Amino acid sequence: MGVNSLEHLFWPKSVAIVGASNNPGKAGHQILKTLVEEKFQGKIFAVNTSENEVFGLKCYKSLKDIPDRVEMVVISIPAPGVPDVMKQAAERGDVKAAIIVSAGFAETGIPERIELEKQVVEIAKAAGIRIVGPNCNGIINTGNRISTSFAPGLKMIPGSIGYFTQSGATGGSLLLFASSQPQPLGFSKWVHVGNMCDVTNLEVLEYYASDPSVKVIAGYMEGVRDGRELMKLADRITRQKPLLVLKVGRTEVGSSATLSHTGTLAGSDRIYSAAFAQSGIIRVNTIEELVDSAKALVLAPYPKGNRISVLTEAGGLGIIAMDELGSDPAVQLAPVTQETQEALAKVLPPMAMICKPNGYVDMTAAAMEKEFAESLRLLLKDPNVDAVILIGLPPTFLPAENVAKAIVEVARNHEKPVMVCFMTGQVMEDARKYLEESGIPTFDTPDRAARAMINLIKAASRLNYKGSKVLTLVPDKIFSHNIVKEAAREGRNLLEPEAVQVLEDFGIRMQPFYFAKTEEDAVAGADAIGYPVVLKVVSPQIIHKSDYGGVKLNLYSPEEVRQAYAEIISTVKRKAPDAEIKGVIVTPFMKGGTEVIVGMLRDPQFGPVVMFGLGGVFVEVFKDVSFRVAPFDRDEALKMIAETKAYTILRGARGSQDKDIDALADLLVKIGEIAVSNPEIKEMDLNPVAVFERGLAVLDVRIITEN
Template sequence: MSSRKDLDYYFYPESLAVIGASTNPYKAGYQIVKNMLDYGFAGKVYPVNPKETEVLGLPCYPTLNDIPGNLDLIVIAVPSPNVKSVMKEAALRGGIKAAIVVAAGFAETKVPELVEQEKEIVAIAHQAGIRVFGPNCVGIQNTRNNLDTTIEPPVVKTQGDISVITQSGAMGGITLLFMEEQPTPLGFAKWAHVGNMSDVDILEILEYYGEDQDTQVVGMYMEGIRDGQRFLDIASKVTKEKPVIILKVGRSEIGSRAAASHTGALAGSDKIYDAAFAKCGVTRVDHIEELVDVAKGFSMQPLPYGNRVCILTEAGGPGIVAVDQLGFAKNAQLACISAEGREKLEACLPSMASICHPDGYIDITAAAMSEHHVDALKIVLDEPEVDSVILITVPPTFLPPVELAQSLLPTLRAAKKPVFVCFLAGKWCDEANTLLEVNGIPTFKMPGQAVRVVDKMIERKKYLDKISQREGSAANA
């Protein structure tokens, strides 16, 4: 197993021990073991606690030394003053590759003795060849082997291709909750909370996700980093292959001070972070909902070829809202519809339809039935100067949403260009939205969300074009 990477022992341990395992449901040491069992982790789980003989039906070991055979990962769930002695015990036992330290109360307090203690723990671990996650962290989830070392809210874990890195356990947990709440749960591959980053940091995980076959999109909650150059190097490498979406807090001065006290990370000027993200092709978002929306777009749809967006709406107001928001977009612009395309639209749409006022905006009106939606969508998708489509509809009583979704699906699934769908009428459209997403078509509750997503996807396309152009000209030089 010498080819295994350090982080493989975290994400794919064959065996793990929970130190501080407990029969008390109010303790982390109970919940971690329970998570493993409930989720059905495939490897071996060894509870460790000298005061217990059994935890949740598993035999409990007095010390790490009593555990027979191989032991890859230890989850240290004891109070902070006891962590050091556990790490010493782990070092003496030998053979352990990875440790997760749950307890808070180390370097993040900025108390010199506690900062020192964290350093000592890492030094003990490193001498014995053990890597350290945390302290002040909940660890890892992997949907491929049913691993969950966390005490995160017990949500259903849907498999998917989005992987999450977080500097806050809570924000990471909330991200999964939002993903799970989508019309069709947006699944994830891996999830990691790094805490104080005394050893393993967000960049090492980002690099690992970059090489991970199961990960197609990376989402990150970031408070700050310590090594800007390393971030640029790793992020540039990963964004060439897959989108990296980062919610970086500290937009305001006061917010950046809050971030600095949370993880003790260096908080730089926010505008410089913008410049850094632009340099290495990171997609920056402002809040969790946007992170999930953008991840959904990247995960479900191809990148648009260019920046020209057609807004096709059955309802005037929401359509205008979308056009209005597009006016503020950094990259997206309304598309151009050819004279031929306009004629085709006129020929098949209700007479009151408003075609291209302004150009690229088509209101097929509430008189439109399923076939009008489908025909108009086909025509705009065929237009050479349309790179993506936002389709908005507020299905009236005489147009059952599921029927409409069903008629649209063949065209949506065959489309080579990305389409972002907004069926807007609350619960009336829930079933239709679920049906669309099961079939890989992303839906959004409001047009503004779709506009932001398409704008970020265009931004990524522009970045990739710029990079390949640069590499092309470098190769020719």
């Protein structure tokens, strides 16, 4: 139906409350009370078989008895009665939207209740009625004063934030936190999607994207049914509006797949984080961070870069902010010019610590409002400074209001963001209120100020982003491989010779190899390839060859090859008596290079995901890995590599030569293309991959199919 159909949910001209009640213990009582007290700009109808009047409004016995037009219905009655109400709504012909507050549907997991929800959806779809819920608090729109929420203490403060939530209590808490700021933070719209039997959180996001009253989108997410659609939508939104998401479930439950290193290392949360970053979503970890960041985005100007200066009169508090800034590679300390440093030295007391390190200025507790103001002015004037975090706890002999006024006087003359931390407490309340009324966000603690600044910078760097759209694949890169399809049909994984062939056909240069079925074949292969060589068992039942004694390295002669072949066959038969041994692969023994892992798995929400990290025996020890949802381009692959500690090694740590990072990025892109083109592939491991000064070598590959 499209996002236009959501207009009936947010801007109805009339609303009927089915289950309206005079009993304060009922949700229908609270919803109707809020609509009346907030002066909803439309008609309100009460419906209840047992009431004659509620809040001075006539109470109709059924929905069909209302003589006027009804555009939206809010249903707050026991679940079994909901289908009948929906039938009445469908028969009326004028109802376009329904909010089902009632619980007791599919969320219970009870088959009969799941079926009950399906009945409601079928009735609604046939009549063209959009549903939010069931099991929800519905919507709030400050534009027309409508609220169907029964969360306590909510204040309808107009503003420019669009909230969405998969939890009514958490969503209500967001509004409570926002309204309790020194200057209450307003919002435009709020939605609790409940069971999402019809309207989904993605539809709400799309609606907010097109809503001019929404400048910042913020929400609480437990999960998403189609991760790839979320990414595509977020990619469009975040080029125009910031999108903040509190995604819960950070504990790594891991993937159900355990056949490959990739499957073992990937948890759903790590993939969510990668997908969010890839599509421009700013992920936050707490309710406080979500509200802090939204406040910063609403009040502060967008910075032109990521260089931050910390200005503090309390050393410990400044260090806390520095620690937070240092935790995120998206920002850096500002390289304050020598000219500014010299000017600061003239302004500040002799004991002040100026740019030690550069970008950090500790004014000391001797600073008065004049020093606060002049130091801030000098930093904001500096061309190398994009933003300033100002931290302090003004002593009793220095009224905080005086400092606040001095800060505002300076900040209003510069189009650079200033975040202020005066700590929390009633003694700072008036000063913080004055700052926020003047457009300068304030925060309870230094780390929260720093994190809000980081997220502001991330949002600013994403706006008007001109890079490639996410998850786009050039048509001529799509190649469904017959070897993969045949293995999947036969219900088996690819043998290593087959996996090597697949990679070669996708343009990945592989090492020479020889498939040997006897000792003499193995010797002939080694003679042809050249010594030293490696022997690896080939068996469809054996994924991790070394676990079964199926690998022999660094073989220098025909005698060593014969002995290694015999030992492999003997050991594998003993350790895996049911395994079918096809033979061995003979490949060159490669020396040198930095060992990394490149992997792929198919995630239930996001589809094919590529992994990169430090390889060999270290991969599961250090878990130094990064992820991207495929497909992606070379620029994204380079970012993926740079996120890991392996990047430092590849860049020539401790005097070693730089490795071929460009070749590695190309490999990551191609693995993504293979994964997207061949949906039969469940997991893939290239481990290790040796990266040299020029080029790389894939030393081992396994491809696991959906079988």
